[in-house]
Amino acid sequence: MINNKDKVAVVFGVRNDSSIAYDVALKLHQSGCKVALSYVEDTKDEVLALMDKAGMDPNYASQVDVRSSEQIDQFLNKVYKGLGPINYILHGVAYGNQKVLCYSLPGSTEPAPSYLDIPFEDLMDSFNISAYSLIRICRSAKELLAQNASILTLTYNASQRVFSGYAGMAINKAALENIVLYLADYFRGQHIRVNALSAGLIMTTSSGAVSGIRRLRKLGKLAAPLGNVSADDVGNAALYYFSDLSTNVTGNLHFVDGGFNIMGVPNDEE
Incomplete structure (x- = not known):
């Protein structure tokens, strides 16, 4: 087991026990980290209950809208002042409404929005x-991070394939991956x-909004050499990056998708 005794981790993006971010948070806790979770108004009770069940200290959990620099500042400073310099941060936040994801609302007789008709304002939010x-999180955390954070x-993978x-969420993921590259370069002076992690499609609350999710999971089972992955698989990979084993690894896009990303078509043997 990786030893993260007394290290401090902040996790953004836990909604419930199906969240990939929750699996990562649980593994950080089990490895010895002091873990602080963010939540939003409608997930507060669920997140605090999960922390209590796992034996995590809820005193540093906070409600955070990641669109607000002020709320992020307050959260991270609370963690820093109470627990010390921050060693690890997981950004596991994503959101797109039905106009961005181009699906029809349940019970609606209106057709799904067209990709060409994605509203600019919805996409920007x-x-x-x-x-x-x-x-925004990195800007707030810059002076609060531990050495080698x-x-x-x-x-x-929708950032690179259709x-x-x-x-519209694919646009966000493509941008996110580019942001990683530039942040990796930006933080070179601090050795941060x-x-x-590019995870395979996992059944979470968020992925439930993806049109045709069950068909995509079936495709993953057929196409990926190792089949579909679970949140546990992604959490294990995250723990590598949240340890001293990855001290000199930065700007990396790490696929945890059973090898789905390397395939052109499913293997006929399946």
């Missing part, structure tokens, strides 16, 4: 939460590493 928030975000059900 989605970008603000899903991509630009990583810059590690920052990690979660992305998806998954029609992902629509910034990386991204």
Whole structure:
């Protein structure tokens, strides 16, 4: 087991126990980290209950809208003053409404919005939460990070390949991956590493909004050499980046998708 005794980790993006971010937070806690979670108004009770069940200290959990620099500042400073310099940050936040993801609302007789008709304002709000928030978090954390700190975000292969059900969110993931590269260069002077995990499609609350999710999971089972992955697989990979094992790894896009990203078509043997 990786030993993170007394290190401090901040996790953005836990919604419930199906969240990839929660699996990462749990593994950080089990490895010895002091873990602080953010939540939003409608997830507060769920997140605090999960922390209590896992034996995490809830005193440093805070409600944070990642569109607000002030709220991020307050959260990170609270953690820094109470627990010390921050070693690890997970950015696991993403959001896109049905106009961005181009799907019809349940029970609606209206057709799904067209990709060409994605409203600019909706896309920009989605970008603000899903991509630009990583810059905002890093700006707030810059002076609060420990030496050799590690920052990690979660992305998806729709940034590079077409998954029609992902629509406008793919724009955000492409931007997010580019942001990782530039942040990795920006933080070179502090020897802080910034990386991204590109997870396979996992059944979470957020992925439930993706049109055709079950068909995509079936495709992943057929196409990926190792089949579909779980949040546990992604959490294990994250722990590598949240440890001294990855001290000199930065700007990396790490696929945890059973090898789906290397395939052109499913293997006929399946």
